[in-house]
Amino acid sequence: DARVTQTPRDKVTEMGQEVTMRCQPILGHNTVFWYRQTMMQGLELLAYFRNRAPLDDSGMPKDRFSAEMPDATLATLKIQPSEPRDSAVYFCASGPLGPNTEAFFGQGTRLTVV
Amino acid sequence: EDQVTQSPEALRLQEGESSSLNCSYTVSGLRGLFWYRQDPGKGPEFLFTLYSAGEEKEKERLKATLTKKESFLHITAPKPEDSATYLCAVLDNFNKFYFGSGTKLNVKP
Numbered sequence: 728d729a730r731v732t733q734t735p736r737d738k739v740t741e742m743g744q745e746v747t748m749r750c751q752p753i754l755g756h757n758t759v760f761w762y763r764q765t766m767m768q769g770l771e772l773l774a775y776f777r778n779r780a781p782l783d784d785s786g787m788p789k790d791r792f793s794a795e796m797p798d799a800t801l802a803t804l805k806i807q808p809s810e811p812r813d814s815a816v817y818f819c820a821s822g823p824l825g826p827n828t829e830a831f832f833g834q835g836t837r838l839t840v841v
Numbered sequence: 842e843d844q845v846t847q848s849p850e851a852l853r854l855q856e857g858e859s860s861s862l863n864c865s866y867t868v869s870g871l872r873g874l875f876w877y878r879q880d881p882g883k884g885p886e887f888l889f890t891l892y893s894a895g896e897e898k899e900k901e902r903l904k905a906t907l908t909k910k911e912s913f914l915h916i917t918a919p920k921p922e923d924s925a926t927y928l929c930a931v932l933d934n935f936n937k938f939y940f941g942s943g944t945k946l947n948v949k950p
Contacts, residue, residue: 833884
């Protein structure tokens with residue numbers, strides 16, 4: 728049963744600490760997305776990659792956020808330093824044929840910054 | 842400015858009462874329009890992608906249609922298990938995604 732796997736599922740951290748979220752896309756998918764969801768803002772696209780190269784990261788605060796794909800089986804989203812306003816659910820999704828086709832979402836990482 | 846607007850924000854239906862959700866958009870060239878379903882505490886679930894005006898796609902009780910300005914998600918004879926938030930998103934020619942704020946559907950037995 729192919730699925731997108733995100734770790735950790737929940738993370739509580741103190742303001743100023745570094746946070747790393749990981750995503751294992753579905754094997755063979757060439758497009759990976761990072762989203763953030765809050766009650767106030769809804770679902771926001773932070774960045775996405777095709778064939779491990781960033782296609783768009785304009786939704787991501789560059790001063791503290793970074794997204795990478797060290798290899799085809801791992802995508803990471805880092806926040807350094809974290810702030811309370813970063814508290815949200817972060818979703819990773821992957822797709823098989825590029826950004827204009829279907830994408831499959833992971834269960835999300837719920838981040839709380841205190 | 843490019844944007845996506847979904848309406849209504851919330852919709853309550855009786856089981857079997859058909860209705861439609863709307864997604865209107867203004868973008869610089871449409872590469873794709875997406876519909877997702879999201880249950881509480883879970884990630885969105887892909888439903889449909891539409892690419893050009895006049896296109897229609899169906900899945901069980903759901904049917905998505907697309908015009909040059911908007912998309913409709915028609916729900917025929919809904920069941921309580923169709924209760925969820927339905928999200929619309931568009932991808933423009935500059936590879937930028939825009940999301941609507943969703944329609945929360947509640948189907949009562």
